[in-house]
Amino acid sequence: MQTLGAAPLRREIPVTKGCGFTFTVTLTDPATGAAVAYDGTVRMDIDVAGTPTTVDATIAASVATIALTPTLCDQVGCTTRWRVINTTTDGTETPLVIGAFQRYD
16 A cells, blocks of 8 residues: 555635635644745635636745635635645645635525
8 A cells, every 4th residue: 555645634615795715824844843934836726617716825934825805705605626736846736725615695
């Protein structure tokens, strides 16, 4: 049997009509738990029906901030999947967090 590495975190993003949502993802060293500065870019890919969407994160050292607009949040449903991906300067893509939206309206 092969070890593929740690699976990305799974999360649910709560949304309601007319409201946006902002969250952060902190990159840490898996061995020590210490914060590590991002190398490259971070984005969120969202499987919006008919219009797959990408939201770029703002990065400050080890913290990536992703802001979802109210318009975007109004378009997603309970089955809409998303993933936050770190693309390093050498082109390697690593999923950091994956999940789905949950509507509360």
